[in-house]
Amino acid sequence: MSPAPASLTHWGAFRARIESGDIAEITPLEGDTDPSPLLGNLPGSVRHRSRVAGPAVRRGWLDNGPGPTDRRGADEFVAVSWDELTELLATELRRVIDTHGNEAIYGGSYGWASAGRFHHAQSQVHRFLKLLGGYTSSRHSYSLGATGVIMPRVVGTHDDLFKRSTNWNVIAAHTDLLVCFGGVGLKNTGVNHGGTTAHPARDALARFRDRGGQIVSFSPLRDDVEGNCQWLAPVPGTDVAIMLALAYVLATEDLADRAFLQTYCTGYDRFERYLLGTDDGEPKSPEWATDICRLPAQTLRELARQMAAGRTIVTVSWSLQRVRHGEQAPWMGLTLAAMLGQIGLPGGGFGHGYGSMNEPGLSPITCRLPVFPQGANPVTTFIPVAAVSDMLLHPGESYDFNGQTLRFPDIRCVYWAGGNPFHHHQNLPRLRRALARVDTVVVHDPYWTAMAHHADIVVPSTTAFERDDFSGSRNDPLLVAMPALTAPYAESRNDYETFAALAYRLGFGETFTEGRTDREWLSAMYEKWSAELDLIVPTFDEFWAAGQIRLPVEDGLTLLADYRADPQAHRLTTPSGRIEIFSADIDGFGYADCAGHPRWYEPTEWLGGDRAQRFPLHLVANQPKTRLHGQLDGGATSQNSKVQGREPIRMHPVDASARGLIDGDLVRVFNDRGSCLAGLVLDEGLRTEVVQLSTGAWYDPEDPADPDAMCVHGNPNVLTDDIGTSSLARGCTGAHVLVEVEKFSAPAPPIRAHEPPPFATR
Numbered sequence: 069m070s071p072a073p074a075s076l077t078h079w080g081a082f083r084a085r086i087e088s089g090d091i092a093e094i095t096p097l098e099g100d101t102d103p104s105p106l107l108g109n110l111p112g113s114v115r116h117r118s119r120v121a122g123p124a125v126r127r128g129w130l131d132n133g134p135g136p137t138d139r140r141g142a143d144e145f146v147a148v149s150w151d152e153l154t155e156l157l158a159t160e161l162r163r164v165i166d167t168h169g170n171e172a173i174y175g176g177s178y179g180w181a182s183a184g185r186f187h188h189a190q191s192q193v194h195r196f197l198k199l200l201g202g203y204t205s206s207r208h209s210y211s212l213g214a215t216g217v218i219m220p221r222v223v224g225t226h227d228d229l230f231k232r233s234t235n236w237n238v239i240a241a242h243t244d245l246l247v248c249f250g251g252v253g254l255k256n257t258g259v260n261h262g263g264t265t266a267h268p269a270r271d272a273l274a275r276f277r278d279r280g281g282q283i284v285s286f287s288p289l290r291d292d293v294e295g296n297c298q299w300l301a302p303v304p305g306t307d308v309a310i311m312l313a314l315a316y317v318l319a320t321e322d323l324a325d326r327a328f329l330q331t332y333c334t335g336y337d338r339f340e341r342y343l344l345g346t347d348d349g350e351p352k353s354p355e356w357a358t359d360i361c362r363l364p365a366q367t368l369r370e371l372a373r374q375m376a377a378g379r380t381i382v383t384v385s386w387s388l389q390r391v392r393h394g395e396q397a398p399w400m401g402l403t404l405a406a407m408l409g410q411i412g413l414p415g416g417g418f419g420h421g422y423g424s425m426n427e428p429g430l431s432p433i434t435c436r437l438p439v440f441p442q443g444a445n446p447v448t449t450f451i452p453v454a455a456v457s458d459m460l461l462h463p464g465e466s467y468d469f470n471g472q473t474l475r476f477p478d479i480r481c482v483y484w485a486g487g488n489p490f491h492h493h494q495n496l497p498r499l500r501r502a503l504a505r506v507d508t509v510v511v512h513d514p515y516w517t518a519m520a521h522h523a524d525i526v527v528p529s530t531t532a533f534e535r536d537d538f539s540g541s542r543n544d545p546l547l548v549a550m551p552a553l554t555a556p557y558a559e560s561r562n563d564y565e566t567f568a569a570l571a572y573r574l575g576f577g578e579t580f581t582e583g584r585t586d587r588e589w590l591s592a593m594y595e596k597w598s599a600e601l602d603l604i605v606p607t608f609d610e611f612w613a614a615g616q617i618r619l620p621v622e623d624g625l626t627l628l629a630d631y632r633a634d635p636q637a638h639r640l641t642t643p644s645g646r647i648e649i650f651s652a653d654i655d656g657f658g659y660a661d662c663a664g665h666p667r668w669y670e671p672t673e674w675l676g677g678d679r680a681q682r683f684p685l686h687l688v689a690n691q692p693k694t695r696l697h698g699q700l701d702g703g704a705t706s707q708n709s710k711v712q713g714r715e716p717i718r719m720h721p722v723d724a725s726a727r728g729l730i731d732g733d734l735v736r737v738f739n740d741r742g743s744c745l746a747g748l749v750l751d752e753g754l755r756t757e758v759v760q761l762s763t764g765a766w767y768d769p770e771d772p773a774d775p776d777a778m779c780v781h782g783n784p785n786v787l788t789d790d791i792g793t794s795s796l797a798r799g800c801t802g803a804h805v806l807v808e809v810e811k812f813s814a815p816a817p818p819i820r821a822h823e824p825p826p827f828a829t830r
């Protein structure tokens with residue numbers, strides 16, 4: 069018997085047993101020694117009741133035409149035919165373009181969609197909108213909003229920080245001490261954008277420990293490191309103060325590598341004046357930091373000495389830059405590592421995102437990947453991705469970004485395929501008001517997500533398991549064939565087919581499709597790629613029959629080893645060609661919230677500020693252990709974690725008893741922006757005054773007509789602040805928010821998050 073067909077998700081490859089058009093059972097692909105528990109969400113996902121069965125249009129939009137309205141999210145839908153949908157959509161796109169220009173279409177369409185090189189929804193929607201004449205786009209990501217702007221300026225190699233990071237095997241063999249700001253959470257390393265077929269982090273950490281390696285974890289959560297470590301739980305958001313204190317000890321105890329700072333960095337002198345308090349009279353000593361982070365000064369002093377005494381990696385998780393002033397933590401982490409002088413040495417130096425994603429620590433492939441060509445966007449207007457509500461609420465207003473003054477365009481049509489702003493964006497009450505201002509919202513999704521509920525036109529997409537595709541990821545050695553596991557659900561269609569039909573209707577069908585079916589695109593992409601490679605790979609048909617091919621990888625990397633070996637030949641792409649501890653460019657922008665060198669800024673959402681008087685608990689809104697973002701929230705792994713059907717919120721028993729709460733209680737989590745219900749889980753592995761509620765429970769307003777309604781299911785983004793990291797990057801700051809928690813004693817409202825909206829007959 070031949071093995072069951074394989075397919076792949078962002079969290080791993082698997083074989084599936086199919087029954088009645090759905091995934092009945094999965095087995096992780098052979099070779100993955102630590103498969104992700106997220107695979108458990110797949111059975112039953114293809115025919116889940118939250119699937120969009122056919123094209124649907126909001127009744128108010130159909131009756132009254134496009135225009136601003138507060139009915140989005142509260143209206144009924146009307147089922148339409150595919151022909152009607154194509155006609156309505158084509159007419160509306162034409163109207164918007166003819167009346168307001170292509171800039172009036174917001175097609176940033178941020179989101180993870182699904183794995184697969186061809187049917188990747190972002191690639192499809194962007195190619196379509198580019199050929200339509202262009203659209204307002206978005207830059208950077210919710211993942212790395214601050215890093216994506218600051219790191220190219222100060223170390224030059226944004227992508228290389230991840231793609232060419234120090235390999236796990238090098239860490240296992242050489243590192244003495246891993247100082248982890250934000251832990252190394254194995255819950256997160258299950259995932260990699262584009263898919264992943266191996267999960268080596270757990271095994272590498274075991275080998276590292278067997279050799280005597282030690283982990284120091286700064287984190288509000290004990291379980292950000294599994295197994296042995298020194299757990300230090302500072303006030304959340306104070307890592308930069310801690311790093312400064314460690315740097316201060318290195319500088320004042322003659323432990324800083326001044327030769328390294330001289331040769332490979334620029335601007336240390338300027339930074340050191342700040343560090344020592346030369347100008348402001350405030351040395352950033354461990355005693356200074358203690359008042360901020362509430363860790364003992366002596367602990368920090370001893371750690372700094374230990375860091376200088378052996379081979380040490382300073383690693384900063386991505387969560388640390390998803391807060392106000394998020395530029396500072398990765399920049400200061402880099403500076404601290406530079407002071408230790410081990411950047412570029414095996415097992416020493418800097419890391420960014422070990423435990424954030426599977427990619428850091430994995431070997432990069434040495435060849436390119438097949439691509440679905442995009443073309444250029446004729447419209448140059450863009451926004452930093454997390455400024456979406458700002459843009460919709462403030463058309464025409466100017467704002468600062470990365471040294472430029474930009475202007476928000478006047479958006480009339482919001483077009484989304486492969487992402488969910490009701491998952492990813494902050495302050496959802498504000499997002500609802502922002503979406504109410506546009507003429508038309510279009511959403512392609514396989515599921516009735518909250519974003520689909522808030523759309524005017526809902527396009528039912530297939531999932532990755534209902535179409536032929538193949539994977540590919542820059543740090544994964546396997547290209548995996550992803551043959552359709554089952555037929556498309558109900559009337560759902562591949563996004564490619566939808567866009568092709570629209571393109572034909574709008575007069576550029578041949579340009580969009582190049583005359584190919586989706587299956588013909590797969591072989592064309594593969595053949596173009598293989599023809600340009602320096603190596604010999606099987607033909608497309610051979611690849612498809614084999615189910616996978618293995619690509620060459622570069623093993624044993626150490627981040628910036630080449631730069632250390634020859635700083636002239638491997639000059640960084642920063643203005644100075646070196647690591648910029650002081651950046652003249654950033655200094656020149658004159659921003660009050662991002663100066664020319666890393667420094668401590670008081671956070672907006674933290675336990676040390678006035679706001680904590682009103683909202684005394686620090687909520688960590690981190691990535692969910694039980695799913696990828698909001699995807700497959702209805703699946704078994706996700707559902708099994710819920711408490712009374714709500715997303716679990718973890719709290720220290722001390723904080724619970726102060727509020728008269730017990731394990732399993734239904735609680736209301738609130739601040740002045742919004743509120744949600746959650747199910748209480750007591751856990752001594754949290755710092756006191758901290759609660760943890762992951763992202764990803766589907767937004768479920770008690771009263772769908774009220775933007776300020778309580779979410780009855782536990783989405784933390786009803787609480788988070790919609791403010792950028794700083795004028796430099798304007799990145800997402802959703803990781804932290806201050807809240808209060810109380811018992812919810814009223815009758816529990818029903819959960820409707822995964823139900824389709826009401827439908828009207830015509």
Ligand SMILES: Nc1nc2c(c(=O)[nH]1)N[C@H]1C(S)=C(S)[C@@H](COP(=O)(O)OP(=O)(O)OC[C@H]3O[C@@H](n4cnc5c(=O)[nH]c(N)nc54)[C@H](O)[C@@H]3O)O[C@H]1N2
Nearest residue numbers: 179180181182189210211486487488492512697698699802
């Ligand atoms: N408070 C807070 N908020 C956060 C974060 C945080 O830490 N705290 N983290 C942020 C981060 S790092 C990220 S990356 C974002 C993630 O935010 P998103 O990437 O927007 O979240 P997903 O749930 O992955 O959304 C992907 C959507 O694509 C759909 N989809 C899957 N396949 C297809 C397809 O083939 N076609 C179409 N049309 N759709 C498809 C899925 O059903 C799903 O609805 O969230 C951010 N939001």
Ligand SMILES: Nc1nc2c(c(=O)[nH]1)N[C@H]1C(S)=C(S)[C@@H](COP(=O)(O)OP(=O)(O)OC[C@H]3O[C@@H](n4cnc5c(=O)[nH]c(N)nc54)[C@H](O)[C@@H]3O)O[C@H]1N2
Nearest residue numbers: 211250256259286287304305385386387424690691696697
């Ligand atoms: N299972 C799963 N894995 C995922 C994802 C998912 O949705 N599910 N999403 C993926 C994506 S898109 C991304 S971008 C990455 C994100 O990767 P990260 O942003 O690193 O992930 P988080 O889980 O938000 O945060 C990691 C840990 O940082 C700690 N932390 C939070 N605030 C602070 C702080 O102020 N100081 C310190 N020292 N620690 C803090 C938290 O305890 C948290 O568990 O994760 C990826 N991996």
Ligand SMILES: [Mo]
Nearest residue numbers: 209210211212
């Ligand atoms: Mo992300």
